[in-house]
Amino acid sequence: MVMDTFMNTTRVLPEPDIYLYTSVSTPIPVHASILVSASPVLENMVMSHKIIKISGVPYRAVIAFLRFLYSFRCTEEEMEKYGMHLLVLSHVYMVAELKRRCAKQVGEHVTEESVVDVLQLSRLCDAPDLYLKCVKLLDERFMKVERTEGWQFLQHHDPQLELDILSLLDQNDNRKKRLMKRKKQEKVYMQLSEAMECIEHICTEGCTNVGPYDVELRKGREPCTKFGDTCQGMQALIQHFATCTMRNSGGCMRCKRMWQLFRLHSSVCHHHDSCKVPLCRQIELKRQQEKKKDDGRWRLLVRKVASAKAMSSLFLSNTNCEINKF
Numbered sequence: 001m002v003m004d005t006f007m008n009t010t011r012v013l014p015e016p017d018i019y020l021y022t023s024v025s026t027p028i029p030v031h032a033s034i035l036v037s038a039s040p041v042l043e044n045m046v047m048s049h050k051i052i053k054i055s056g057v058p059y060r061a062v063i064a065f066l067r068f069l070y071s072f073r074c075t076e077e078e079m080e081k082y083g084m085h086l087l088v089l090s091h092v093y094m095v096a097e098l099k100r101r102c103a104k105q106v107g108e109h110v111t112e113e114s115v116v117d118v119l120q121l122s123r124l125c126d127a128p129d130l131y132l133k134c135v136k137l138l139d140e141r142f143m144k145v146e147r148t149e150g151w152q153f154l155q156h157h158d159p160q161l162e163l164d165i166l167s168l169l170d171q172n173d174n175r176k177k178r179l180m181k182r183k184k185q186e187k188v189y190m191q192l193s194e195a196m197e198c199i200e201h202i203c204t205e206g207c208t209n210v211g212p213y214d215v216e217l218r219k220g221r222e223p224c225t226k227f228g229d230t231c232q233g234m235q236a237l238i239q240h241f242a243t244c245t246m247r248n249s250g251g252c253m254r255c256k257r258m259w260q261l262f263r264l265h266s267s268v269c270h271h272h273d274s275c276k277v278p279l280c281r282q283i284e285l286k287r288q289q290e291k292k293k294d295d296g297r298w299r300l301l302v303r304k305v306a307s308a309k310a311m312s313s314l315f316l317s318n319t320n321c322e323i324n325k326f
Helices: 002-006 032-038 040-049 059-071 076-092 096-108 115-124 128-145 149-157 159-204 229-243 253-268 280-290 296-325
Strands: 018-021 028-030
Touching (some): 018 032, 028 032, 028 059, 032 040, 032 059, 059 076, 076 096, 076 115, 096 128, 115 128, 115 149, 128 159, 149 159, 159 229, 229 253
Antiparallel strands (some): 018 028
């Protein structure tokens, strides 16, 4: 009867030739050839001692383990009840496929209450995917986890692991902060890149209120749709720069902002001689004459804006190609 619980296979097998001992008194008759082919650890045990003993886990977990060795199957009920025990068995006896399935199953059912135990188990059983899943849950729900009995037990009995977990969560928090900072910076670079394109658009094609001297602005022209509010704001800034009486004294913040945008444009422009953006060529000539090197922060800004501009152009180019396919 015991054999029938795990020998669910269509193979015709000879009589069992070895016994497996568990925590219960009745040994389980098994086939040495099956165990040897399924696990290198069991192979060593069979070859060395002719006796196999598995203890420390529930009897039914051992039966489920044997079922997998014979048929490569475990029932959902067995995985749900004995998933953590089977993970240990699969790790100890080096049954890779069962270990993979158990790690996935245990990870899908880990909760705030069980995450500390599962984390410890994942470390002991060298299950990195399960470990990362536990760390993610800890990171997302730590306020709830630290109120569980598992965390309180960890604080009293394994302070080193507690310290390791807290250090890891701190590292994750710092990583998130760096990522958010980088995203904010990238957003600024993209906005500056758009501003550079908008300036070129206004000074080359003209828009509703501002344009080059050789382009006639049509009355009643619709607001710019390509750059939206950015274009209207940039035109207002250019108009102010052209008429401001405080500009020369250096007391106008709007003019300083416009001057920085002109300087940034000149730094990323590759056609100074033919460029229609005001002061583009003059700024470049002055920089060359003074042989003045820009500071590191400005060079970084120029490089980042130029990169964002190139990426934007590439994206638009690919988008147009996809549209043309239709």
